Amino acid sequence: MHRFIVVGGGAGGLELATRLGDRYAAHKNKGDVRAQVTLVDRNPTHIWKPLLHEVAAGSMDPFTQELEYAAQARWHGFEFQQGELTGLDRANKRLTLGTVLDDDGAELLPERQLEYDTLIIAIGSTTAFFGVKGAPEFSLALDTVSQAERFRKRLIAACMRAEHQVHEPVESNPGTSSPSSEPRIQVAIVGGGATGVELSAELRNTAQVLSAYGLHKLDPRHDVGIVLIEAGPRILPALQERVSTATAELLTKLGVKLMIGETVAEVAPGMIRTASGKTVRADLTVWAAGIKAPAILSELDGLPVNRLGQLIVRRTLQTEIDDNIFALGDCAACPWPGNERNVPPRAQAAHQQASFLMKALAARLENKPLPEFTYRDFGSLVSLGHFSAVGNLMGGVIGGNMLIEGLFARFMYMSLYRLHIAALHGYARMVLDTFAHWLRRTTLPRVKLH
Structure with a gap:
């Protein structure tokens, strides 16, 4: 045996x-x-x-x-x-x-x-903090369900507190904005890879839903700020530049502030300091800058x-x-x-x-010689929540390289998870599982409220 x-x-x-x-x-x-x-x-x-x-x-x-x-x-x-x-x-x-x-x-x-x-x-x-001062202590990673749930609960609590507190804004970038334009609550996401980009888009939807259900009376677009900080010259550095450009345009339309070419030097309670000397207010900080x-x-x-x-x-x-x-x-x-x-x-x-x-x-x-593994890159997809998706298909999928976005990209992204379910349970159970989750979502709010 x-x-x-x-x-x-x-x-x-x-x-x-x-x-x-x-x-x-x-x-x-x-x-x-x-x-x-x-x-x-x-x-x-x-x-x-x-x-x-x-x-x-x-x-x-x-x-x-x-x-x-x-x-x-x-x-x-x-x-x-x-x-x-x-x-x-x-x-x-x-x-x-x-x-x-x-x-x-x-x-x-x-x-x-x-x-x-x-x-x-x-x-x-696991998440790599790269020795940045204060990052492990004052930022949240998203490696496990418990970490993700902790962030979600802290976000809801921060939104509920913000509308009942006197707001004293801290100017993030002197000379570029006035204090009156600062949001009541600000989430900073360090790392412009897939996790950081996808989370920033999902959070914009979350802010809208929480407001719609009356958990806070803040303006979901102006009072809830989202800042995405990337040390490199563009977001999604592992993907093609045209995918990165298309994603940046979509995030900007969603009201996500992009800080490109900014290396985080320190994370402290309520703020982030960059190597260039800028200070970014951060009521919540998510670290998604790399893995190890x-x-x-x-x-x-x-x-x-x-x-x-x-x-x-x-x-x-x-x-x-x-x-x-x-x-x-x-x-x-x-x-x-x-x-x-x-x-x-x-x-x-x-x-x-x-x-x-x-x-x-x-x-x-069977004591036979082992084959060698060859990786086939079929492209990458990035979800921007229910707003959109963007990515590129490569290789065996289309025989070339094609930028995709919108509804088709969103469908392709969702199908990746369904293929994973099919690998675990077979296609018949995957179809039943998909239908069951669709029925369940019709009786639940779009965002978990507790």
Whole structure:
């Protein structure tokens, strides 16, 4: 009985564990090779990480989108173990999971050790603060559901307080605006990548809905300010310039203030200071300026990592010094032939790598040579809430490169999540799930109000 352990229940890890369970579970495919499949994650539930900006803005209730790992394991023939990876013994093929505590700090599960024959690490990424003074203490990241929910609650509370307080504005950019033009509440988002851009658009919709439901009487456009700060020369630096330009125009129309070429030097309570000497008022600060690999990867029994802390893997997705350990997704530094950089940390890359590993691991069980992974860039899409979407389609989708925006781009963006659901449950259940969520939304407000 070959023992597969997948550490990390994100987009790639959960899809891989599900497909391995479907193929090698004891009650299915009895004529095929049998294997034991275990999924490890520190949380009991899964949510698609690209949705967290919607959770933060309140436009998505996370509890209607979360998937219980234990239930998915039961349906697809694998085992789920809750716990955080804390150690690795490569010589004895054994990993260590840390103690799991409940909400009151009491021990729920003890420290445990699991033995494997093949280990697949897919623990994703975390927010990188780049050593900026005050950033970890006075800004919010959006790595988890709890962080996104914390921001949403703080936003609602700030809006409710703002209309009952005497406003004493602080001028953000001396000489460019008068104090009277300052909003009553201002949200600053550091980082003009996909997360920052998508959150800024969703927040504009949230401000309008909160006002419509009477939670505050502020003008949703002028009294609720949104500032997007990007250190580079343009937002969405990882995408083509024409996509960036189109997105900047749409955000400006939504009343989002863009500060381009401004490096944040310090985050303090109620304000941000930039390297150029500007001070930006910030009642709430969201840090979305970059990602890094979890620190534990650099402590895993000598496995090589790059400067971002990612595990260095070959094109087979095997680590450089251990053929029994694979890595995929954001935590893996995988070569991208023909490009100066590695495979980008995107959900589509994790999905492709999960599909690739199904074939590679089957070859491994049969003692055949492993194939090499080739990433295919199908383009990128950025959601601007219910207002619009923008992106570019590439490669196998259209045979070229095309800028798309508006309703069609919005439909394409929504379909990405549905394809993820289909990978976990099949297309029939995905259709039923889509219909069920549509019915539920007809009886709920567009923004979570509590």
